[in-house]
Structure formats: C-alpha cells, structure tokens
Amino acid sequence: EIVMTQSPATLSVSPGERATLSCRASQSVSSNLAWYQQKPGQAPRLLIYGASTRATGIPARFSGSGSGTEFTLTISSLQSEDFAVYYCQQYNNWPPSLTFGGGTKVEIK
C-alpha cells in the first residue's frame, strides 16, 4: 500500500504570509494527487486535483505542484478562512488504492 507522509504536522503562519505544505509518497503516484481542506466540524473540500489543477471555485492563492513522490501545496497569502487542516490523497491506479496523508494543520501564528 502506498503511504502518504505530510509535513509539517502543524504550521504556524501569520495572516498574509505564504504557507508551504509538503506531501511525500512512498512510491511514485505520477500526478494522481489531490489536496483537501477541512475545517472543524465540516467535511473535506477538494482544492487541487491532478497535483496542480484547482477545483471549481477555489481561489488562485491555492496552488499545487510536484509529481512522482514529492508534492507541495502553496497558499500564497493566508486569509483568515484558510486556517484549517489540509490532507493530500493519492489515487494511483495500480496497485488499486486510495490513501490519505496524516494532515497538516495550518494555525494562526
């Protein structure tokens, strides 16, 4: 099973600053990588798919990059509504599995 490792576990950032979140796969997942945002008491929301494509309605300050085993989610200028937990997820076709990372909590510094 492909293991997804996110770092750091917690990121303290001031509003207006840039946040950079990392996700590493234990083996190549090509560009089959998604990022989700989850706020307390809410279901996750899709932000990025295909490693770098923003989902419908997602602001341009969110960007994704990477391929293979190393991926990054960047939030260019953090807004108050961006403080949340972020998860990466791979959806590689073979072996057939879908796995999530452990999450990165972005908190106010």
Place this chain on the structure above:
Amino acid sequence: QITLKESGPTLVKPTQTLTLTCTFSGFSLSTSGVGVGWIRQPPGKALEWLALIYWDDDKRYSPSLKSRLTITKDTSKNQVVLTMTNMDPVDTATYYCARVLTGTTDAFDIWGQGTMVTVSS
C-alpha cells in the same frame, strides 16, 4: 445541485455489522466515469479511505479492511450501501461518502456531511 447524505445507526455494539447508506442527487451512478466512495475519520485523526464503487460496478477496497467491507449500489434509488462486519471500538468515526469522476478530477469532488458512528457496548 449535487448532494450526498449518509444515514445509518449512530451506535453499534462490538462484533455487530454496520450498514451505512449514501443517498445522492444531482448525478447518476449509471453515467460512465462516476463513482461513489466511503471515507472515515476517527475523532481528532486523519481521513481513511474505505471503499469505492464505479458506474460499471467495479469495486475497490482498502487492503487493510477488505475482509470486512462490502459496497453495493442501487442505481434506481441513487444509493450506495457500505457494510462493515465485526465492528470494534476502534471503528468509532465519522463516516463520509463522496463522489468521484474518473477521467476528470479523479478525486472526491463532492462530499456528504458525514455521519458519526460510535462502537460501544
């Protein structure tokens, strides 16, 4: 408008079988490329994918839970059902269903609100 909603018991006893239903609207599970999956989240912990069923009845399961899971669909009712056998307190979690569109996002693009299931005697 696309919606999904989970339903099922809020409390189950250890060793019992859990049956959860995802009822959706705004799309059809008979349309090529569409899938519906189940994901769970123990309190304060990360997301864990459980199972996924596609429009062509192809089914995928988490390797670690495969022996305990069964996913089925009823296209006429717009429902997907997940059964999990031999429930244990560690299975206490919020259970979500979500839609997948293969060939486009290939990710869970629309999620239900989730349903909390507690396993306790």
